[in-house]
Amino acid sequence: MKFRKELELEKKLDLLAPPDPKYVDTLAEECIAPLYDHYFRCQIIGEENIPLRKGMEKPPRIFIANHSGMAFPWDAMMLGYGLARKILEPRENRKLSEMPRSLSAPALSHMPQMAPFFLPGWWKKGGCVDATFENFDTLLSRGFDVIIYPEGIAGIGKGFGKKYRLQRFSSSVVKMSIKHSAPIVPICVVNGEFINPFAYNNEEINRWVQKIGIPYLPLGPLTLFLLFPFMFYSGMPAKLYFIICKEVYPSEWAGNRSYEEIQEPEFHHYALLLRRQVQKQLLQGVKKYGRTKPYQGGEFLSHLLWKAKGHRLKLFPFMWPDLFLTHWHRFHGGKTDIFHRFMRALPYWIPLFGWLYLFYENWPRLAQKAKTLGFALQKKRPPSPEIKKILEEQIK
Template sequence: MKYEQDKLNYKFSWFDWFCLWYPPGWLILFNRHWQRYHADPDGWNCLEYILFLIPGGFYLALLIRWLRLGCRFPRQGNEEFNPNYQQAFRQEILAPIAKYYFRGELKQGENLPEKAPLIVAINHAGMSFPWDFLVLAYLLGETRNWTVQPLAGVSLFEHPWMIWWLPPGWSKVLGGVRAELDDFAEAVSQEIILLYAPEGIRGPGKGWFYRYQLETFHPSFISLSDRYQIPISPVVCLGSEFLHPWAINIRKVGKIFGLPFLPISFLMPVFLLFPSMGVWAMKTQLCYYVQPVCLPNNPTDSNHTNAYRRAQELKENMQKQIRELNNI
């Protein structure tokens, strides 16, 4: 859709500021912003928003919305990535969260290349909504005026909980690329800034007792870097382990519900009372340290064994930086 100039400024009301500082309200912020720019007759309404803020009220709001929609799921649209909406969301919603809540900092920015294409590889943790990704995307956009597209788990696009929480197509419109090999390869071939976690879902799913320990890096990003001659910019993130502290992953139960991970922690009773807090995370400072760029090899020299070895070498280099920065 085309954005009219007079609609490019979402004004924070007192209610929005309240939602920003009251954890169950973050989901309201996301949906209200979407509805400012998109017609969404199936979306949440004012009464349902109010119920989000009351213990147990989300369940009543969900029932009311389901009945209002004629006992069906929200309709799926044919949404496509919209850089204009990404910019509006970045400036109007992400900015106050990244600056004042997560206090995001990008360090050693001189190591960033000047232009696309680029694969930004980051360690991923937190067992929560991917705030380490979103804050880095915001900082890269502010630093280089880049349009950044993150590679996101499939559950962010199609899990039933996400379809009820957020507008259908929300992740795709904001630039999310499905974490599937064909989608990954297509995105890289389009010469974009792609934000990627080589650990995959194993990173945020490892839990508190394995914090700061990187999981095996999948070699696909090395192979695609070589094939399309795209440099890799490794970024070490500190602070993401505290997005959901003291959490452990109940993997077997999570699989029953089709979840990428199922965290259990002291916060879970609160989440059960306020399910809208699923997009919230604990307050922590997210610091990003940009490492020197890794240049691609000649495509003729690329093979799976070589790609796997180089991926694990990069993992060890990033692991070393994490230990040094944390004085472990």
């Protein structure tokens, strides 16, 4: 019992600890910023809609965004970096302890192959926290801004045929908003679906790949290229738009009642209202910013040839293994000469056998973590008949 309590305390202390400033700074400068500015050419629209906040004064803000289907979460990585860059003070005055904390699905952040290039603890080292109800509550109670994707894993696996169609929202978002009087700030991600275009999924194939810790296998034009390990972590250079909408206060839907006074069916209803509102805003954003060519090849070419001076090699996905692995080993005191860099990146360039080597090297971690993946990926149970009836009556 004593050991269990100490373990829980350790988890909470680790949760609240801000990321290492030097690590986050160098990661952003060397790896994330070049991709944000020159590869995905991200553009934040509507930053004036972010509720003003000084330091860690309450209430905190909950940022929610739609997931892009069947792709490595580059959109989430770019959004987290972009928000931090907009919210934090200039470099000489900023406090990384005040950066928004992203909630990531444990089924993804715990699996070695779901971190960029098998880097251990990469998500948490960058400030991410497991998306559990307790962690969500704890972060807000301590004053942290939170970034969450209320569609969950279902949003990632919805396939290109359901692009821009939001999946069911978790009710935890509205629960925490009401409990902590925190405004919900919707962010619509446009063009993220084209990071891996025309990709679909198959439930039978998914059951097989989940046994090795991969939640979904995208089936589309790029599937055969997945024989090259680096392609699993790459994406097409879609120009990403992050449209920040006006804040939402679910407490107004609840008549400003306290958290304890609201019944579970009502929370489900408020989550449904929130999803409908965000869905409408997302479609408006797609109509305005997503009707043009998603890659804008001319603009990308101009970045590749002129604007990305000093970062051109970073705009080629086959160089990303070297980019991220070199940063990791440089920060942790590893060897970063040409020979060691080449040997570390080599497996990611070898079709099929590269995968076999990577799984062999990481098998102890994979075998331990994969046991819980099947449970974590279970589809959410639909509402009970009683809750469904109440929801239908409220909608009418």
